[in-house]
Amino acid sequence: MSNNESMNRVRAGLARRYATERRFRMYGVLAILMSLFFLVLLFTTIIGNGYTAFLQTHIKLDITFDQALLDPSGKGDLAEISRTGDFNGVVKAALREAFPEVTKRGDRKSLYNLASGGAGFELRDMLMADPSLMGKTVSVWLTADDEIDMFMKGHIDRDVPEDDRRVKDLTIEWVDRLLAEDRLEKQFNTTFFTAGDSRDAEQSGIWGAAVGSFYTLIVTLLLSFPIGVAAAIYLEEFAPTNRFTDFIEVNINNLAAVPSIVFGLLGLAVFISFFGMPRSAPLVGGLVLTLMTLPTIIIASRAALKSVPPSIREAALGIGASKMQMVFHHVLPLAMPGMLTGAIIGMAQALGESAPLLMIGMVAFIVDIPGGVFDPSTVLPVQIYLWADSPERAFVERTSAAIMVLLAFLVVMNALAVMLRKRFEKRW
Amino acid sequence: MPTSTLIILLLAVSSALYYFGRQRSLAVAGGEIRKLHSLPSYYGYYAALWCLLPALAVLLLWNGFESKVITTLVVNGLPAEVRNVDDARLGLMINDIRNLATGGVVSARPDPAMQTAASHYQDLQNISRAALAVVALVIASIGGFLAWRKIATGHRARNKVESIVKGFLLSSSTLAIFTTLGIVLSVLFEAIRFFQHVSITDFLFGLSWSPQMAIRADQVGSSGAFGAIPLFVGTMLISFIAMMVAAPIGLMAAIYLSEYASRRVRAIVKPVMEILAGIPTVVYGFFAALTVAPFLRDTGSMIGLDVSSESALAAGLVMGIMIIPFVSSLSDDVINAVPQAMRDGAYGLGATRSETIRQVIIPAALPGIVGGMLLAVSRAIGETMIVVMAAGLSANLTANPLEAVTTVTVQIVTLLVGDQEFDSPKTLAAFALGLSLFVTTLILNIVALHVVRKYREQYE
Amino acid sequence: MDIAMNTTEALMSPDSTDATSVHKPVRDAVGSPLLDATDARMTCRNVNVYYGEKHAIHDVSLDIGKNEVIAMIGPSGCGKSTFLRCLNRMNDTIEGCRVSGQIQIDDQDIYDKSIDVVPLRAQVGMVFQKPNPFPKSIFDNVAYGPRIHGLAGNRTDLDEIVETSLQKAGLWEEVKDRLDQPGTGLSGGQQQRLCIARAIAVSPEVILMDEPCSALDPIATARIEELIDELRSNFTIAIVTHSMQQAARVSQRTAYFHLGDLIEVGATEQIFTNPTHKLTEDYITGRFG
Structure with a gap:
């Protein structure tokens, strides 16, 4: 075939080939766009559902700290008042006073439901902080019930027939009146950031889970970082090339890909059943997550050690340092930023992990803020899982908000890792 | 004290x-x-x-x-x-x-x-x-x-101190072995106890799963059945759906990013896609249950299909999204490991980009890509939170993605969460499921890592 | 004459300040960088190449004749490979690479926007430094070009193209019984001949060879050199080599590059026996390299 003839044939096929080329390229663009679309959809769903949780509807009532209800014995003993005082009665009285026309028993009951079941505790805390309030009447902003809150945020539609609506016509009438009197407004939701879990959406918060996450991560970090770095140093600097070293490496690589729930089974069988450690404790959670994150940290630390050039090692050995001194004086400091980056990424992974923690009982309903690594507690992702299971609309909002908080922590940790890498990145 | x-x-x-x-x-x-x-x-x-x-x-x-x-x-x-x-x-x-x-x-x-x-x-x-x-x-x-x-x-104090430190380093690295051993022993030990109650063939080949055991001998109805086939099928169905989403999107995204995209586009898009990988699985689970499942059910009812609100499709779809960055970053590594000489050879003959990619790069990278896909499958099989939150509990033996199915991981969680007595066949069954999960993923991982390593050696 | 003047300037090495060391270009048919229009297959005028900030090729003008073997020699980093890769726009695959000036084939500027690299590379083929067979069978390696370009109407045509290409590349006798085996299983020299067969299967007009023997042993090298000589009757060949002996053995003309400048072009015999420029002489006599 002559050159000319072949060139003609090449030209003849060009249009078709370029069409294929364009199509193929388009698939690539499409794939990227779809991934980005999913990401955007995920974030808009979460944020769209969750941002309202940072505000909470409050109701202004004229509260009379009635001694007859709070301190019938009249001794003025604060501890006694705190324990036995009928603070909810005070709230009910205030509501009755605000709506004197409501007299039917059933109606009264719905009236009392305007304020949160925890409103009494808020009053108790007020009185404990300032005992001189006893007997006085003050205007107080109290947390409203979660259904009022949902109604205020537009999640309950007043055009729906009354039978299909959680908030009844009568309640809506009260709400409208309170609104007209400026007695109902949305304020920043501090409870969400300071409270533990609760069955009532308006009283539940993420602080308990956040503290649990904190203790769990501290245990994880304290164990996994030194052990991971030590293992990496051994494998990279000291290990002879033999079957045993190979076996260790195979194990590490496999553990990195073992499903996290299997680590949970290990934790349940070994730490809880065999060693008798307490269930639901951050200590056990930390142990399980340590085993889970170790491969990540070891692999990252080894990469960091590998990036230190051999010339540094030779220089140290050349002036008579022992191998251990070479590692700890020269190689380790140079590899440390890389190792820290790996550790942060491992911690971020551990922070988002929930499946293995379900196995060791960290799903319990825990109201109290844990005070140490032995106290029963839950963690942020598990709290999200628990709330996601709750049927109330208000918990959907809170779940999304908790996810936003969790994601914020993850973003900060990853940004830290990226910064660390940028700051200390060395090209040898 | x-x-x-x-x-x-x-x-x-x-x-x-x-x-x-x-x-x-x-x-x-x-x-x-x-x-x-x-x-x-x-x-x-x-x-x-x-x-x-x-x-x-x-x-x-x-x-x-x-x-x-x-x-x-x-x-x-x-x-x-x-x-x-x-x-x-x-x-x-x-x-x-x-x-x-x-x-x-x-x-x-x-x-x-x-x-x-x-x-x-x-x-x-x-x-x-x-x-x-x-x-x-x-x-x-x-x-x-x-x-x-x-x-x-x-x-010789230094030598002695150093050998103690070395001992610590060595024992740290052997922890990986002990962890594996711990997993194997704990899962195996409880699984063997389970197989004393239920025969291993009934477990592996039984078609019905209903782990509620009769508490009293005279109780009616719930005799307990531990046939795991519906769980295996459910797991495979959801993993299959996930891979149908993740494999093409992840692979094409990797190809685009490594062969077409300019450095700037790559520098922006790659980290953004990796955000998907950093999102906790519980978030995906919530997303699946809250958004995707109702959307699919409503769309289904609109076109006259009966879609379960805990359909395998919803869980699989969202799991697929989760795995996209995993597939794409593994494929990206593998594609970048194909030597430039291979591309030069094709371009030098006048091949277009897509011809070079489809006929030279992909075939050259195929073992690596297959290895990456196997790792992704292993990931999908072991994923827990998405299926716990979005897939159901009903052990239907079906291949219909619109119906609710349950998976191995979902059952492990349901059997073990809550206060259970530890010795009942019901809780022990979780360990038998854990054993099968561990063995499956282990085999997948070993095969995948082996394939990928062989592939890398080829070009080193 | 204008061009000749420019060329003289272009030939002046930046570091040769000594006026006596500047050579006069030889204006006969073979010795000049420029050829008569009828003899030239490709013409390059004032080619500059930049890698980002780095100016890699300075204002090179050179013609490549029909059915000749032109060798490009020079110390490493002198830009000879870069220049070669300009001729079929393989530099396009390198990020940050920019080419200015004019390179023409068949009166068409190959860097013109309307020019399509795909048919260009079918016209100007390339063989690389390291043999780079695809991880496919020997047959598929050779058939790859004809297949993508649609050169063969049917299987018989394709078989014929593969056979003649392998024959032209002098590989047919060695591989005809194992065409279905992977190309990567051949020896280095065979792999390189396979790559040459792959290049000529597309029937290009020009074949660029970038140090094609640098990864081969002497016997395989000799075999390839023979092959280059045989191919000359059908193709134009531009070869970059670091071996002066090779340039002397295979080429009719030789171009000497130094630090991104084209210093001297001439008939190979003349360059090796009687170089005009001091730098060329120093290089030929082995004072640096």
Whole structure:
């Protein structure tokens, strides 16, 4: 075939080939766009559902700290008042006073439901902080019930027939009146950031889970970082090339890909059943997550050690340092930023992990803020899982908000890792 | 004394020994460091380590066995008629005694025998604590003193300290082996107990799964069936859907990013896509349950399809999204490992980009891509939270993605979460499922890692 | 004459300040960088290449004649490979690479926007430094070009193209019984001949060879050199080599590059026996390299 003839044939096929080329390229663009679309959809769903949780509807009532209800014995003993005082009665009285026309028993009951079941505790805390309030009447902003809150945020539609609506016509009438009197407004939701879990959406918060996450991560970090770095140093600097070293490496690589729930089974069988450690404790959670994150940290630390050039090692050995001194004086400091980056990424992974923690009982309903690594507690992702299971609309909002908080922590940790890498990145 | 105080005390003693050891080395050398074999600080470390390590070892062992020993002693001290009950009741009782002793909540009103036992328990515990403190401190002092005495000019303290450190490094790296061993043993051990109740063939090939066991012999209906086939099929169905989403999107995204995209686009899009990988799975689960599943159900009912609100499709779809960045970053690595010479060869002949990619790069990278896909499948099989939150509990044996199915991981979670007695076939079944999960993913991982490694060696 | 003047300037090495060392270009048919229009297959005028900030090729003008073997020699990093890769726009695959000036084939500027690299590379083929067979069978390696370009109407045509290409590349006898085996299983020299067969299967007009023997042993090298000589009757060949002996053995003309400048072009015999420029002489006599 002559050159000319072949060139003609090449030209003849060009249009078709370029069409294929364009199509193929388009698939690539499409794939990227779809991934980005999913990401955007995920974030808009979460944020769209969750941002309202940072505000909470409050109701202004004229509260009379009635001694007859709070301190019938009249001794003025604060501890006694705190324990036995009928603070909810005070709230009910205030509501009755605000709506004197409501007299039917059933109606009264719905009236009392305007304020949160925890409103009494808020009053108790007020009185404990300032005992001189006893007997006085003050205007107080109290947390409203979660259904009022949902109604205020537009999640309950007043055009729906009354039978299909959680908030009844009568309640809506009260709400409208309170609104007209400026007695109902949305304020920043501090409870969400300071409270533990609760069955009532308006009283539940993420602080308990956040503290649990904190203790769990501290245990994880304290164990996994030194052990991971030590293992990496051994494998990279000291290990002879033999079957045993190979076996260790195979194990590490496999553990990195073992499903996290299997680590949970290990934790349940070994730490809880065999060693008798307490269930639901951050200590056990930390142990399980340590085993889970170790491969990540070891692999990252080894990469960091590998990036230190051999010339540094030779220089140290050349002036008579022992191998251990070479590692700890020269190689380790140079590899440390890389190792820290790996550790942060491992911690971020551990922070988002929930499946293995379900196995060791960290799903319990825990109201109290844990005070140490032995106290029963839950963690942020598990709290999200628990709330996601709750049927109330208000918990959907809170779940999304908790996810936003969790994601914020993850973003900060990853940004830290990226910064660390940028700051200390060395090209040898 | 509480363990933490004891540890702080031990640390204090050992730092004191560091000081004394260092001083002694200087003293024996007459202030001339050159005469010493090692730097003075190594003598300090030597003494400190000999003080700390044996004591810590004792502490650890003591704590490990303390509660078992005390419990045995307390149980033996119980009156015979109280002691002679079955294991489950005894376990409950021991729990009560412990709770009484630590001032916790008790299930039943304490009777006098329990009260005595509780105070017995408390006494024993106090004795044990005190004994431990004494023993640990004595051992620390003896160890430290002996080491301190050994210090001399020719003493090779550095070598000894370094071999202790090396021992620590070695044992840290062997932890991976022990973890694997721990997983295998714990899962295998409980699974074997399960197979004493239910035959292994019934488990592996049975077509019906309903783990509710009859509590009483005369109870009707729930005899319990442990045929895992519906779970395996459900797991495969959801993983298959996930891979149908993740494999094409992930692979095409990787191809686009490594072969087409300019450096700037790559620098932006790659990290953004990796955000998908960093999102906790519980978030995906919530997204699946809250958004995707209702959307699919509504769309289905609009076009006249009956889509379950816990359909396999919703869970699989969202799991696929989760795995996209995993597939794409693995494929990206593999595609970048194809030597430039291979591309040059094709471009030099006048191949277009897509021809080069489809006919040269992909075939060259195929083993690596297959390995990456296997890892992704293993990931999908082991994924828990998405399916727990979005897939159902009903063990339907179906291949219809619109119906609800359940998976191995979902059942493990349901069987073990909540207060279950540990010995019933129901909880043991979770470990049998865990075993099958572990073995499956292990095989997938080993094959995948092997394939990928072989592939890399080819181009190195 | 204008061009000749420019060329003289272009030939002046930046570091040769000594006026006596500047050579006069030889204006006969073979010795000049420029050829008569009828003899030239490709013409390059004032080609500059930049890698980002780095100016890699300075203002090179050179013609490549029909059915000749032109060798490009020079110390490493002198830009000879870069220049070669300009001729079929293989530099396009390198990020940050920019080419200015004019390179023409058949009166068409190959860097013109309207020019399509795909048919260009079918016209100007390339063989690389390291043999780079695709991880496919020997047959598929050779058939790849004809397949993507649609050169063969049917299987018989394709078989014929593969056979003649392998024959032209002198590989047919060695591989005809194992065409279905992977190309990567051949020896280095065979792999390189396979790559040459792959290049000529597309029937290009020009074949660029970038140090095609640098990864081969002497016997394989000799075989390839023979092959180059045989191919000359059908193709124009531009070869970059670091071996002066090779340039002397295979080429009719030789161009000497130094630090991104084209220093001297001439008949190979003349360059090796009687170089005009001092730098060329120093290089030929082995004073640096």
